[in-house]
Amino acid sequence: MTNFDDQMKKRVTEIRSIIEGYLPEAEGFQRTLLDALDYSMLVGGKKLRPLLMQQTYAMFGGTSGAIRPFMAAIEMIHTHSLIHDDLPALDNDEYRRGKKTTHVVYGEAMAILAGDALLNLAYETAAKAFSEDPGNPDVARAFEILTRKTGAYGMLGGQSVDVEYVGKPLTDEQLYFIYSMKTGALIEASMMVGAALAGASAQELEQVEAAARCIGMAFQIQDDILDVTGNQEDLGKPVNSDEKNQKTTWVSVHGLEQAREDVERYSREAVRLLRELPYENEFLDELILNLIHRTV
Numbered sequence: 001m002t003n004f005d006d007q008m009k010k011r012v013t014e015i016r017s018i019i020e021g022y023l024p025e026a027e028g029f030q031r032t033l034l035d036a037l038d039y040s041m042l043v044g045g046k047k048l049r050p051l052l053m054q055q056t057y058a059m060f061g062g063t064s065g066a067i068r069p070f071m072a073a074i075e076m077i078h079t080h081s082l083i084h085d086d087l088p089a090l091d092n093d094e095y096r097r098g099k100k101t102t103h104v105v106y107g108e109a110m111a112i113l114a115g116d117a118l119l120n121l122a123y124e125t126a127a128k129a130f131s132e133d134p135g136n137p138d139v140a141r142a143f144e145i146l147t148r149k150t151g152a153y154g155m156l157g158g159q160s161v162d163v164e165y166v167g168k169p170l171t172d173e174q175l176y177f178i179y180s181m182k183t184g185a186l187i188e189a190s191m192m193v194g195a196a197l198a199g200a201s202a203q204e205l206e207q208v209e210a211a212a213r214c215i216g217m218a219f220q221i222q223d224d225i226l227d228v229t230g231n232q233e234d235l236g237k238p239v240n241s242d243e244k245n246q247k248t249t250w251v252s253v254h255g256l257e258q259a260r261e262d263v264e265r266y267s268r269e270a271v272r273l274l275r276e277l278p279y280e281n282e283f284l285d286e287l288i289l290n291l292i293h294r295t296v
């Protein structure tokens with residue numbers, strides 16, 4: 001195992017325990033809802049977004065515990081999006097993170113409610129950062145970024161266009177819009193929250209946003225590639241889902257070879273943009289470049 005793999009394992013384990021600390025006990029009359037919520041959060045996943053947030057925060061010299069509730073919150077928002085994305089009304093998928101999806105285990109109505117509850121819990125959790133670091137104006141800056149990038153001008157905006165154009169051709173501009181919003185926005189939020197909370201300037205935040213957008217593009221294009229070339233056992237979710245759902249993807253428009261080149265180009269561009277900043281984080285650079293070859 002390389003030094004990078006070792007560090008990665010250690011950090012993901014640490015992130016899992018941070019997240020667990022913010023999850024509610026499944027008790028009370030609403031126990032089934034809380035159970036569904038815990039199931040979805042604890043079932044697996046790479047924890048990439050909290051990791052990117054933590055590493056960007058560290059790169060900008062952040063040291064406060066206020067990053068922890070934000071790390072848990074971004075994973076809650078991400079998991080909410082997966083629960084809802086898997087629903088019969090959207091992708092209708094039965095497996096996610098190697099386990100049955102939330103609607104298969106708990107029923108469709110409970111999965112809708114668990115997704116909604118998780119989104120609310122995310123903001124409730126992020127708000128705890130205000131008491132972790134009282135009087136720090138960067139907490140409010142980070143909070144605003146998190147809320148904006150998740151909604152109609154971020155992830156949900158992108159997803160809405162994705163849904164609207166099912167089975168229809170897309171222009172390059174529309175495809176870029178969908179990818180940079182539905183997938184890119186949460187990665188932008190992760191890294192920008194880290195940078196903002198550590199006191200980054202407006203100009204530095206823009207640079208982080210541009211780098212994160214490239215990571216988001218690379219990540220989604222690789223997701224398209226794996227949907228065609230991967231297998232369910234490794235991915236923990238069904239393959240050929242895009243074809244089944246009549247989705248126009250980067251691979252269906254540009255072909256596999258071009259898609260692979262674009263993943264590499266976007267990833268290298270992200271690292272180049274980060275290296276222009278007067279800070280350094282070797283682990284973060286390596287993490288981004290490793291995503292080019294990810295198989296899960």
Ligand code: GRG
Nearest residue numbers: 045046047081084085097155156159182183223
């Ligand atoms: C509110 C009805 C309703 C729907 C929300 C916004 C949304 C649906 C879905 C988000 C869009 C989405 C699922 C984009 C795909 C992004 C992506 C590649 C997710 C997989 O992320 P990984 O690989 O997953 O990091 P793990 O399981 O490792 O956390």
